[in-house]
Every structure is written in C-alpha cells, then in structure tokens.
Amino acid sequence: MATFVLVHGAWRGGWAYNRVVERLRAKGHRVFNPTLTGLGERSHLLSHAVNLTTHMDDVLNLIRFEELEGVVLAGHSYGGMVITGVAERAAPGAIASIVYLDAFLPEDNMSLTDYAPPEHFAAWQAHLKATDYLSVPPIPAAAFNANEADRDWIDRMGVPHPYATMTEKVRVSGGRDRIPKKAYVLATGYEGAAFRGFAAKAKADPAWAYYEIPCGHDLMLAMPERTAEILEACA
Numbered sequence: 001m002a003t004f005v006l007v008h009g010a011w012r013g014g015w016a017y018n019r020v021v022e023r024l025r026a027k028g029h030r031v032f033n034p035t036l037t038g039l040g041e042r043s044h045l046l047s048h049a050v051n052l053t054t055h056m057d058d059v060l061n062l063i064r065f066e067e068l069e070g071v072v073l074a075g076h077s078y079g080g081m082v083i084t085g086v087a088e089r090a091a092p093g094a095i096a097s098i099v100y101l102d103a104f105l106p107e108d109n110m111s112l113t114d115y116a117p118p119e120h121f122a123a124w125q126a127h128l129k130a131t132d133y134l135s136v137p138p139i140p141a142a143a144f145n146a147n148e149a150d151r152d153w154i155d156r157m158g159v160p161h162p163y164a165t166m167t168e169k170v171r172v173s174g175g176r177d178r179i180p181k182k183a184y185v186l187a188t189g190y191e192g193a194a195f196r197g198f199a200a201k202a203k204a205d206p207a208w209a210y211y212e213i214p215c216g217h218d219l220m221l222a223m224p225e226r227t228a229e230i231l232e233a234c235a
Helices: 014-026 040-045 052-065 079-089 118-130 148-157 193-203 224-233
Strands: 003-007 030-032 071-076 095-101 181-187 208-213
Touching (some): 003 052, 014 224, 181 193
C-alpha cells in the first residue's frame, strides 16, 4: 500500500481532502492531509511571519517526524508552490511521486503573485491594506466553478490566506525533476489560464504523466473518486 501526503490550496485546510482521504484509506493506504499554518483549524496561528517557507516546513516536518519514505506528495492550487519547495529540501528517497492537482508548477525564483491574474490583486487591495498586508480574503467558490451543492459550505470553511506565502519566491534547482514519477492533473471545468499553461507544459513532457478531470478547480471535492483513482495510479 502507498503513503500519501496531500497538501491543500489557499484559503482551505486539510478538510478539503477528506472525501479523497476516506476513499484512499478504505483501500488500505496510509494518508496524511495536514493543515498548513495559519489556515483551517490552525487559522489562530496566522501572523506576518507565516510565509512559503513556513508551509514547506509544515510538510517537511510531517515527513520527518512520521518517518515517511517513498511518499506520493500531492499539492492542489497554491499547494503546488509548497510541494515544489518541499521537493528541493526533502531527504533522498522521501518522495517517490509528485502530483500537481490543478496546481501552480513554478519555475525558479517565481512566487504565486508572479502568476496570479491582475484582477485578483485589485480585488484584494482593500483587505490587504486593512490588515497591513497580513492576508488575502478567500475567492468565492463560485469563481472556481465549485459544485453548486458545495459552494456555501466551501465559502463558510474558507479563511484569509497569509499574504507572505504568496510573495516569497521559490527556489527550483532540480529537486522536482529528480523525483521518479511526476504527474499533472488539470481540472477542465475551470478557466484558470495559469493552470492551463502549466498543464500544457507537463503534457508535452514525456517525463510527466498527464490527466484531466471534467470539473471545477476544487477537483478533490467535486470528483473525489476520480481524484483518488488518479492518485493511486501515480503511486
């Protein structure tokens, strides 16, 4: 059986993977879906000190103290920034497979703000100024084409995301490339230009497996069965 570490996206928490976790554990897999510092049930830890490195450390320490080896490391959306940094710093053999779930696939010295659409920054300005650039407010689930039945719940569960995680640049020097198995999963029901660009890059690279899921951006909530099947295939 495989070991999975599932990293959520911005404004979410480990809760976003619960439907997938249930399915993977039912098949006997070992699964971890940590909540990153300052989010979800750890939102009380939000501070200006929480940056991308903090979130990398969250995942690296999980791998270290749970003594995990050969994990399938998956990241959704912003989680792609996190897992990219983790791949650079993880011990040899810790990660056997890396999976980007409609996620940022950053190049060296790039931050999430380098990829985010300008209209998002315009919408965030008032909140950023009011919080002294502490956090950015959640984007409504409808904008991500989430399942209608889930939209109110997702919006209720979402919390402001630490802004410093979006401005810190990630270092990429081959860690991701050295992982034996790599995959990108595109949610075709969401018109995110950045994600479609990342998907096209992965699809054209024979070193990567490529998948599509016909749903909105939060694919683990919209189609958990298919998401779990793809994760298993990447193990």
